[in-house]
Structures are given as structure tokens and as C-alpha cells.
Amino acid sequence: MAGTSVVPANRGRRNTMVDDEKLVFETSKGVEPIMTFDQMGIKDDLLRGIYQHGFEKPSAIQQRAVRPIIEGRDVIAQAQSGTGKTSMIALTVCQIVDTSSREVQALILSPTRELAAQTEKQILAIGDFISIQAHACIGGKSVGEDIRKLENGVHVVSGTPGRVCDMIKRRTLRTRAIKLLILDESDEMLSRGFKDQIYDVYRYLPPELQVLYLSFLFIVYYAVGPTLTRYATV
Numbered sequence: 001m002a003g004t005s006v007v008p009a010n011r012g013r014r015n016t017m018v019d020d021e022k023l024v025f026e027t028s029k030g031v032e033p034i035m036t037f038d039q040m041g042i043k044d045d046l047l048r049g050i051y052q053h054g055f056e057k058p059s060a061i062q063q064r065a066v067r068p069i070i071e072g073r074d075v076i077a078q079a080q081s082g083t084g085k086t087s088m089i090a091l092t093v094c095q096i097v098d099t100s101s102r103e104v105q106a107l108i109l110s111p112t113r114e115l116a117a118q119t120e121k122q123i124l125a126i127g128d129f130i131s132i133q134a135h136a137c138i139g140g141k142s143v144g145e146d147i148r149k150l151e152n153g154v155h156v157v158s159g160t161p162g163r164v165c166d167m168i169k170r171r172t173l174r175t176r177a178i179k180l181l182i183l184d185e186s187d188e189m190l191s192r193g194f195k196d197q198i199y200d201v202y203r204y205l206p207p208e209l210q211v212l213y214l215s216f217l218f219i220v221y222y223a224v225g226p227t228l229t230r231y232a233t234v
């Protein structure tokens, strides 16, 4: 397991980066920062998207967590708001999915509709040159639109647990090709009482699943308990 932690701060959503120089990081043994996107083994068209998006160098959490994730390891990454976690999700998801298949290969669960939609947007922006198809599957939006989008075929679903669970149970969201599950703000989700829905979704996912937990608080280590036995040490 790779745990990446920094000093906690405020939780408001940001549109500017936290100054990495002021952060303190702890990582599992053997996790070395990779200082450029070029050195991360990212596919060329995706690199173009990253640079086109205006990212010149990876943020501190991206330097430490992107490589283990794209190597297929289960990762717990903990960092405060504005450190580049959402962009890291977008980048790693775009790297991992095979866009020649139209099956859902990555599923991101978020505690709020806003966050799920923001993640979808970031994936579409960074993955522009790889023609990634992502869909935000969130409560409050038309179920008919979800069904149409999912039946058309998407690579990535970013959603809230209730609507995602509903789509899985209707068999509109097919889970057999999902290889990566991301729980964004997992501390928030578990404290908000989404736990049963998350486990409900989890039951439908293939056994060979890579899991990425993103968290603001350290309690995720305790809250997810049994799932930790699945973790490899990075």
C-alpha cells in the first residue's frame, strides 16, 4: 500500500494549486517522486493533453502517486484540497483505460454530485487527444440520459454511489470490464453513510480490481478495514 500524506488544511474546492514547497510528505518505503510527466511512462497523446491543459510539471502528490497507480498497485493517497488529486485521477484513468474498447473500465465514486461532475470534466479535458468517453452518473440528472449514454458506451463513469448502484442494478452500467475503482474523498463518503452503497457497488465489481483511495483524513486507514487485506505494499 502506498500512503501519501500531507499536513491537513482547509477543505474548500480550489482552482489554484497549493504551493508544493510548503507541503510535508510521507510515503511508503520505496515510493520515489518522479519529477516530470515525461518520465512517468504516460502515453504520448495523453502527454499532449496534459501539456495542452497547461500542466508543466507534476504536483507533489502526482510525483509520488501516479507511477504506482499506473503500474497497477492499490494506493491510498491522502492530501489536502488543491494539491492536484482530481487531476491525478483524470491522468491515471486516462492512462489505464483502453479507448479501443467501449466498455466501462474505470469507476470513480465521489460523495457529492459537484465533485463527480468536476472529475468527469477534468477527465474529458486531459483526455481530449485520446478521445476518452466519460460520463457523470449522478443523482438529480435524468435517468434516461444516463441510460442513453451508458448504452452508447463509455470508458469511465464518475458518479455518486446511489445513482451508480441504481445503474448497476438495472444492468445499464456493466461492470465486467472495470479494472480500477477510485473512491474519492473516501473519508467523507464513509462518514456520510455511503458505506452500505459502496459495498453494494463493490459486490458487483470483478475480483481482480485495482483500488485507489483518495482521502483528506487519515481515518480512511481504519474505516475501510477489511479491504486493506487486498493491498500490496509499494
Ligand SMILES: Nc1ncnc2c1ncn2[C@@H]1O[C@H](COP(=O)(O)OP(=O)(O)OP(=O)(O)O)[C@@H](O)[C@H]1O
Pocket (backbone or CB within 6 Å): 012, 013, 014, 015, 016, 017, 018, 054, 055, 056, 057, 058, 059, 062, 080, 081, 082, 083, 084, 085, 086, 087, 088
Ligand atoms: N500538475 C499541475 N500543474 C499545474 N496545475 C495543476 C496541476 N495539477 C492540478 N493543477 C490545477 O490545480 C488546481 C487544483 O487541482 P485539483 O482540482 O486536481 O486538486 P484537488 O486536490 O482535487 O483539489 P480540490 O479538492 O480543491 O479540487 C486545478 O485548477 C488544477 O487544474
